[in-house]
Amino acid sequence: MTHVNSNRRSQPQSCTLPLPQVLLIGVGLSAAFFGLILYGPLDYPILRRYCLGHPVAIASVCLFIVGIVGLTLKWMAALQQTRLTSRGSNTLQRLIDDGNEIAAKQRPAWLVANWETQNDQLQRSWFGARIWRVLELQINRGRRNQLESDLKSLSELEADRQHDSYSLLRIIHWAMPMLGFLGTVLGISQTLSQLDTATLASQQGDAMNQLTAGLNIAFDTTAIALVLTVISMFVQFAISRLEQSILSQIDSDAADCLIPYLSADPFDAQDNLLAPVREALDGVLAGVRQLVTEQASLWSDSLFDTQRQWSEWTQERSQVVETQISHRVGQALDKHVTELSKLQEEGSRHQDLRWQQWQTTLSDQARLIQGQQKEMIRQSDSLRQLIESTSDLRKLEETIHASVQRLENVGRIEEATTCVGEAVAVLATCLERSGVIRGTPIRPRVAAKSKPIDEVKLDTEQLAQHVEQERGTIPFGMRDNKKAA
Numbered sequence: 001m002t003h004v005n006s007n008r009r010s011q012p013q014s015c016t017l018p019l020p021q022v023l024l025i026g027v028g029l030s031a032a033f034f035g036l037i038l039y040g041p042l043d044y045p046i047l048r049r050y051c052l053g054h055p056v057a058i059a060s061v062c063l064f065i066v067g068i069v070g071l072t073l074k075w076m077a078a079l080q081q082t083r084l085t086s087r088g089s090n091t092l093q094r095l096i097d098d099g100n101e102i103a104a105k106q107r108p109a110w111l112v113a114n115w116e117t118q119n120d121q122l123q124r125s126w127f128g129a130r131i132w133r134v135l136e137l138q139i140n141r142g143r144r145n146q147l148e149s150d151l152k153s154l155s156e157l158e159a160d161r162q163h164d165s166y167s168l169l170r171i172i173h174w175a176m177p178m179l180g181f182l183g184t185v186l187g188i189s190q191t192l193s194q195l196d197t198a199t200l201a202s203q204q205g206d207a208m209n210q211l212t213a214g215l216n217i218a219f220d221t222t223a224i225a226l227v228l229t230v231i232s233m234f235v236q237f238a239i240s241r242l243e244q245s246i247l248s249q250i251d252s253d254a255a256d257c258l259i260p261y262l263s264a265d266p267f268d269a270q271d272n273l274l275a276p277v278r279e280a281l282d283g284v285l286a287g288v289r290q291l292v293t294e295q296a297s298l299w300s301d302s303l304f305d306t307q308r309q310w311s312e313w314t315q316e317r318s319q320v321v322e323t324q325i326s327h328r329v330g331q332a333l334d335k336h337v338t339e340l341s342k343l344q345e346e347g348s349r350h351q352d353l354r355w356q357q358w359q360t361t362l363s364d365q366a367r368l369i370q371g372q373q374k375e376m377i378r379q380s381d382s383l384r385q386l387i388e389s390t391s392d393l394r395k396l397e398e399t400i401h402a403s404v405q406r407l408e409n410v411g412r413i414e415e416a417t418t419c420v421g422e423a424v425a426v427l428a429t430c431l432e433r434s435g436v437i438r439g440t441p442i443r444p445r446v447a448a449k450s451k452p453i454d455e456v457k458l459d460t461e462q463l464a465q466h467v468e469q470e471r472g473t474i475p476f477g478m479r480d481n482k483k484a485a
Contacts, residue, residue: 015126015162015243017070022168026066033065034058050224056183057221060176064228067172071235074165078242084125085246089253091118092131096261107262108138127250130154134258147262148255155251162243169236176229177314183221184318188325191215215325222318226311233307 036042037051051061095114102110112135115123122128137150 015074015158015165015247017074017165017168019168022066022070022073026062026069029069030062030065033061050220054183054186054217054221056179056186057224060179060183060221060225060228063172063176063179064232067169067232068235070169071232071239074243075239078239078246081126081246082242082249084122085127085249085253088122088125088127088131089249089257091122092127092253092257096257099261108135111135111261112139126158126246127253130158130250130254131258134254138262147259151251151255151258155247158247158250159244162240162247166236166240169232173229173233173236176225176232180222180225180229183225184218184321187215187218187221190217191325191329219318219322226314230311 033042034052037044037047051057092115095111099107099110099114115128115131115135118128123132133154134147134150138147
């Protein structure tokens, strides 16, 4: 019994999906797929658009590849288990045929000993694990009157385990449509955020390209997510049916082989009295089994109808949302175009008014500049005349100075003449007093021409002052320029 338990613990669980292996292989294949699109032979525009157009699309493709990896591993395992189930069923039937002569009480132990002689791959298969579990329960219990219930409980356990093995795939199938709807929301929000009235007025083509780019992202992400989800769900349905058929084959083969061989029990005589009850219970069980089968079929049909209705509702809502968005965007664009036309007309009117004002101002400034030019020309003529008059005054000044110098020389001669005359008069007076010359002595006279000389000097000084005053009226800078000239 200890040997059976140790072997049973070493058996792998059926229909399990190794999550770390699936995730590693899925991530590696995703990176290789995107690398082939970017740098390899899969560089097609449609793949770039739907697989690399948006991070949401990339996430959807990665989830799809992970799901396909998991389904591929399950499909390969199912194919392998199909062959192992057929071989295990034949091997078990051969062992049972060889052990018909063994006593009923020793049959479980004999079957365990012979089953251990088979190869390890057959023992670790789904069929081998079922046989190990049934034999373990029979040996541990010590009585074999519950063999059918053991087979049934193990079958239900395997069915639940097979259903639980698709947990990751169910999450992926739920997440991919949600990512598609998330891409729709992001694309619509990006489209609405790019509504710029200035761009719509000046560059309507670019604005419409931006709007359509956002809508393309929205619908492309939803489309790729829904397509990949549908493909993955159909593949999952096919593989799930294959696994269910394998489990059903295991159930039928195990029951057909073990029940006739292990059902003999010393307590069977007591059970003969309960044969009618057992038959009734078998009928009830058959009815319940049929009811469960029908209920499962109804559930499958209802789930399929629900998925179909959900797909139709999703498509309908997508069309409604697309229509509403197109209508709203069209109204918003018409309103913005009308407002921009009004603003353009008002701006043109203000621009014309400003242009007229600028023309009037420029005309006034031109007239003022022309008047200033005339005034500057007149001032230039005045300055030129003043410069010419200044040169004439300088010449007059030089002439006056020369005349004054000549007058000073004449005054000196007159003074000398006066002195000589006075000396002659003094000499004559002295001669008359000495009696040399008789007559009235001559008195010395005041110089008659001294006054005219002083008056001439005064007039000359006044004229020089007048000239200096006239020179003072000329600006300092102009005087220096004249001096330099």
